[in-house]
Amino acid sequence: MTIENLSINKSFGGWHKQYSHHSKTLNCTMRFAIYIPPQASNEHKVPVLYWLSGLTCTDENFMQKAGAQRLAAELGIAIVAPDTSPRGEDVANDEGYDLGQGAGFYVNATQAPWKQHYQMYDYVVKELPSLIEATFPVSDKRSISGHSMGGHGALTIAMQNPEQYRSVSAFSPICNPINCSWGQKAFTTYLGKDKSNWLQYDASELMKKATVYVPAKVDQGQDDSFLVEQLKPEILNAAAKVSNYPLVLNLHEGYDHSYYFIASFIDEHIRFHAQHLT
Amino acid sequence: MTIENLSINKSFGGWHKQYSHHSKTLNCTMRFAIYIPPQASNEHKVPVLYWLSGLTCTDENFMQKAGAQRLAAELGIAIVAPDTSPRGEDVANDEGYDLGQGAGFYVNATQAPWKQHYQMYDYVVKELPSLIEATFPVSDKRSISGHSMGGHGALTIAMQNPEQYRSVSAFSPICNPINCSWGQKAFTTYLGKDKSNWLQYDASELMKKATVYVPAKVDQGQDDSFLVEQLKPEILNAAAKVSNYPLVLNLHEGYDHSYYFIASFIDEHIRFHAQHLT
Secondary structure, three states: OOEEEEEEEEEOOEEEEEEEEEEOOOOEEEEEEEEEOOOOOOOOOEEEEEEEOOOOOOOHHHHHHOOOHHHHHHHOOEEEEEOOOOOOOOOOOOOOOOOEOOEOOOOEOOOOOHHHOOEHHHHHHHHHHHHHHHHOOEEEEEEEEEEOHHHHHHHHHHHHOOOOOOOEEEEOOOOOHHHOHHHHHHHHHHHOOOHHHOHHHOHHHHHHHOOOOOOEEEEEEOOOOOHHHHHOHHHHHHHHHHHOOOEEEEEEOOOOOOHHHHHHHHHHHHHHHHHHHO | OOEEEEEEEEEOOEEEEEEEEEEOOOOEEEEEEEEEOOOOOOOOOEEEEEEEOOOOOOOHHHHHHOOOHHHHHHHOOEEEEEOOOOOOOOOOOOOOOOOEOOEOOOOEOOOOOHHHOOEHHHHHHHHHHHHHHHHOOEEEEEEEEEEOHHHHHHHHHHHHOOOOOOOEEEEOOOOOHHHOHHHHHHHHHHHOOOHHHOHHHOHHHHHHOOOOOOOEEEEEEOOOOOHHHHHOHHHHHHHHHHHOOOEEEEEEOOOOOOHHHHHHHHHHHHHHHHHHHO
């Protein structure tokens, strides 16, 4: 595996770095960012919080806007932010902001032409952690979080791989993609019309049937313009009651879908994951 | 004065808002952002920290990337971020990133065609604070800070108006614009070739002659790629010695010119200003 450093910035005594690498899973060149806290060394490997971003984002949005590095540096946690889809001129795309590049939805596509590159589930679950743990001074203690489409990704990936993640959290996740237009459009395109193939990627469906519990925290702004049509946290909450899943869901008056909301509560999420990682 | 709200986001219990208004000083429509902390009300007016951004920036860079709202909310300080120049199709411009729109340098231009709009000094010193104090629940306690070109703006504006600002700080300021290529290009264009007209806008020249001291704090990264050619904090430090100015200048190993540096030390700057504002 070759990996190329693209940028480096000192941040809160640690380092923010961007890298590109050829992804075998996605069959294209991918970029990711990592925040390495000051405590990290080969003698002192640190745990990792994976962050999955939302529609239209890259590895940069969270690292630039969430303000997570301050507490990650204090608590000694690395953060890894992948891109939100495969990228490149040869990669299938769509004119909509909610499909194609920037909108991989963290699934393994089964439909042409998407299946050639859109394997974000395997990339996040397998290839990326292997690369991170082989390259950086990090341990195999992992948690995962994300926003909107990335919150959907974090919840579904954690629940499908409870042995791999110590905790999961989400801001404003797409809780029930099989029942909202964003999810239905993406799943029809990437997975085909047979809805039985969609269920494995729906957080509410997975939570209803969960028998192993990854500690889960979800925060949602009540003035989020996507709340009613796309996000549906009430469906996730009902699913948690079915399986007795210990989901902690907090609603916040006045907050919207932006990074101003994420920044306001990111410290709570970092501390939540730190309880399980350290 | 008419003022139009463009956006609103709840942030750390307070509010981030963007506005546009017609500026008489700049003779064009301007946008600014304000962070209003949760404590602010007409019965409890809060002090204001003005933030001046660097080359190419708008009102958005600081608000999205610096992570200042967390401590501003805790300490009850409003933050106002103006744009970095007049804007619009009718406003003179230049192809360079370091001249024209996005590069107003916080001076009052005297040369055609620039003088019609490029009066950023008067906008920041007079029109903007008047508008802010007439519109929002803020007091007349003001401090000022900025980055790079905005650090130059903050230092020069505070030293020229010591009665108006309780403290001044800067990240990576252009400390001696009359002796660097960014400053010489801008000052020649906006102010003409007579260098005697430049001195009033040079932080080191002003600091050398200062007799009234606005408490001043400057932070500079030692791996900043602009440090030697453009920023020259050593000239400012020497100027402070001439006038016995109580300048606090800190150099930081490994940090660069980016917002990752600003975010790492913004809490120190907010606390510094809070000592003088509250």
